[in-house]
Amino acid sequence: MSHQKILILDFGSQVTQLIARRVREQQVYCELHPFDVSDEFVREFAPAGVILSGGPNSVYEALDWKAPQAVFELGVPVLGICYGMQTMAGQLGGKVESADKREFGYAEMRARGHSKLFEGIQDRTNDAGHGLLDVWMSHGDKVIELPPGFKVIGSNESTPIAAMADEARGFYGVQFHPEVTHTLQGKAMIARFVHDICGCGRDWNMPDYVSEAVERIRAEVGDEEVILGLSGGVDSSVAAALIHRAIGDQLTCVFVDNGLLRLNEAEQVMETFGRSLGVRVIHVDAADTFMGHLEGVSDPEAKRKIIGREFVEVFQDQAAKLPNAKWLAQGTIYPDVIESAGSKTKKAHTIKSHHNVGGLPETLNLKLLEPLRELFKDEVRELGIALGLPHDMVYRHPFPGPGLGVRILGEVKPEYADILRQADAIFIDELRAADWYDKTSQAFAVFLPVKSVGVMGDGRTYDYVVALRAVQTQDFMTAHWAELPHSLLGRVSNRIINEVRGVNRVVYDISGKPPATIEWE
Ligand SMILES: Nc1ncnc2c1ncn2[C@@H]1O[C@H](COP(=O)(O)OP(=O)(O)OP(=O)(O)O)[C@@H](O)[C@H]1O
Numbered sequence: 001m002s003h004q005k006i007l008i009l010d011f012g013s014q015v016t017q018l019i020a021r022r023v024r025e026q027q028v029y030c031e032l033h034p035f036d037v038s039d040e041f042v043r044e045f046a047p048a049g050v051i052l053s054g055g056p057n058s059v060y061e062a063l064d065w066k067a068p069q070a071v072f073e074l075g076v077p078v079l080g081i082c083y084g085m086q087t088m089a090g091q092l093g094g095k096v097e098s099a100d101k102r103e104f105g106y107a108e109m110r111a112r113g114h115s116k117l118f119e120g121i122q123d124r125t126n127d128a129g130h131g132l133l134d135v136w137m138s139h140g141d142k143v144i145e146l147p148p149g150f151k152v153i154g155s156n157e158s159t160p161i162a163a164m165a166d167e168a169r170g171f172y173g174v175q176f177h178p179e180v181t182h183t184l185q186g187k188a189m190i191a192r193f194v195h196d197i198c199g200c201g202r203d204w205n206m207p208d209y210v211s212e213a214v215e216r217i218r219a220e221v222g223d224e225e226v227i228l229g230l231s232g233g234v235d236s237s238v239a240a241a242l243i244h245r246a247i248g249d250q251l252t253c254v255f256v257d258n259g260l261l262r263l264n265e266a267e268q269v270m271e272t273f274g275r276s277l278g279v280r281v282i283h284v285d286a287a288d289t290f291m292g293h294l295e296g297v298s299d300p301e302a303k304r305k306i307i308g309r310e311f312v313e314v315f316q317d318q319a320a321k322l323p324n325a326k327w328l329a330q331g332t333i334y335p336d337v338i339e340s341a342g343s344k345t346k347k348a349h350t351i352k353s354h355h356n357v358g359g360l361p362e363t364l365n366l367k368l369l370e371p372l373r374e375l376f377k378d379e380v381r382e383l384g385i386a387l388g389l390p391h392d393m394v395y396r397h398p399f400p401g402p403g404l405g406v407r408i409l410g411e412v413k414p415e416y417a418d419i420l421r422q423a424d425a426i427f428i429d430e431l432r433a434a435d436w437y438d439k440t441s442q443a444f445a446v447f448l449p450v451k452s453v454g455v456m457g458d459g460r461t462y463d464y465v466v467a468l469r470a471v472q473t474q475d476f477m478t479a480h481w482a483e484l485p486h487s488l489l490g491r492v493s494n495r496i497i498n499e500v501r502g503v504n505r506v507v508y509d510i511s512g513k514p515p516a517t518i519e520w521e
């Protein structure tokens with residue numbers, strides 16, 4: 001089945017991904033690509049409409065940061081946002097200048113004339129009955145001359161051309177950002193653009209997606225075998241359930257116990273997949289190997305690299321044992337694809353090397369099967385539910401591949417892992433009991449190899465410290481520490497100190513990201 005699609009071209013805005021989220025929320029399929037794709041690419045994509053994102057540049061400086069000319073020649077609607085509006089104006093014969101008054105944050109805009117984009121959409125009206133909109137701006141440049149054929153459809157004092165339209169061609173430009181929630185009517189405007197202006201129906205939904213994806217996997221894989229690293233995390237679990245639906249026993253999952261899993265994790269994964277869902281799962285106990293290689297290593301990056309390498313070893317061994325294994329399946333999701341797209345707009349520093357099965361050696365000789373690469377995390381969760389996975393599995397917090405290996409600071413020892421497993425289980429247990437699990441995005445305990453003095457039962461203790469971490473975040477790029485009730489923290493601390501031998505002190509991490517990261521290593 002082919003969907004009507006919106007093409008989003010990225011000029012490097014911090015919030016481009018949100019445009020894609022907003023479009024998908026309208027049950028319209030879209031893809032995000034760097035702005036410098038070729039005219040040919042744009043024509044072949046055959047979009048029902050195009051959205052040009054914002055970006056840090058100025059059109060009068062970065063002269064080659066333009067939308068492919070084909071965008072304006074396809075005969076489909078185009079929405080330019082911020083920089084996208086500015087380049088649209090520049091490319092179609094208008095004029096952009098640096099503004100004397102920059103606008104960052106909240107602004108009020110008055111809708112002017114009649115436009116399809118804003119008709120009936122407003123937060124309130126002024127005395128003259130004009131629609132007023134609360135919008136979010138972030139710009140230093142502005143359009144000062146309209147291109148031929150355009151009219152002004154939104155203004156405010158500092159930006160007389162805050163929105164423009166050539167309705168005959170379906171071209172719209174907005175200086176504000178409709179994709180952020182601070183623009184209260186942003187969602188309504190995106191809906192208006194994709195449904196009413198571009199004419200897209202609501203044809204992107206998970207139940208339909210399941211049957212499409214199943215067909216695609218069958219066609220791709222044929223009668224060959226697939227192996228998949230199953231972590232019990234959301235992405236690999238949903239990928240496993242989907243591929244199993246498509247090809248049944250041609251799928252073999254490999255679950256690796258690296259000695260750095262949470263309490264009872266291995267049993268849970270084997271129970272859910274092996275017994276309830278009937279998926280073939282090989283349980284590889286590689287704890288000794290992983291622990292052996294980690295012995296004496298305390299540098300966080302070195303630990304991550306060892307763990308990543310050992311995973312690959314295990315997958316390689318297992319693939320070699322299957323007669324017809326030609327595919328390695330992975331739970332790669334859309335944000336992973338976007339973040340590694342190598343668009344010329346991305347120049348990020350490596351803060352930590354996220355373990356990732358992606359860096360597989362040539363010798364493995366398996367083709368990659370990545371059925372979730374078009375989906376965002378919340379869509380992956382919806383898909384999991386549509387496939388009948390248990391709610392608890394689909395809505396669990398993410399758990400990093402290196403597992404407890406990056407939550408035991410410094411050298412990893414089996415006895416530290418045992419302490420941490422127990423402390424972590426108590427924390428999660430209490431969090432669930434207090435109804436806070438679903439209100440946090442990620443929560444866990446961290447083992448600090450530091451001893452402090454305590455007193456228990458009139459005796460002196462000299463034991464380790466456990467730190468608790470709980471964060472709230474949308475995208476895991478920035479995060480707030482969760483303001484858990486003191487009574488809950490008190491209960492967790494009491495239970496850990498009483499029940500876990502070797503711990504006499506519990507602390508709570510109150511650092512945001514940035515400047516801290518979510519994991520401690
Ligand atoms: N213990 C494990 N056994 C087998 N494969 C694993 C294990 N841990 C991680 N992996 C592999 O590494 C991949 C990346 O892990 P990652 O944590 O990003 O995703 P996930 O575990 O599927 O989902 P989530 O982000 O919800 O934790 C997994 O999809 C899985 O293929």
Ligand SMILES: O=c1[nH]c(=O)c2[nH+]cn([C@@H]3O[C@H](COP(=O)(O)O)[C@@H](O)[C@H]3O)c2[nH]1
Nearest residue numbers: 353354355398399400401402476517518519
């Ligand atoms: O699969 C993974 N492999 C890794 O190596 C890894 N390191 C961090 N994380 C997870 O990424 C999110 C952001 O973490 P940080 O703020 O610590 O960078 C958080 O959700 C972390 O748990 C990882 N996930």
Ligand SMILES: NC(=O)CC[C@H](N)C(=O)O
Nearest residue numbers: 054055082083139140141
């Ligand atoms: N957020 C944006 O797209 C900014 C566009 C342009 N760099 C400006 O400052 O006006």
Ligand SMILES: [Mg+2]
Nearest residue numbers: 233399400401
């Ligand atoms: Mg995981």
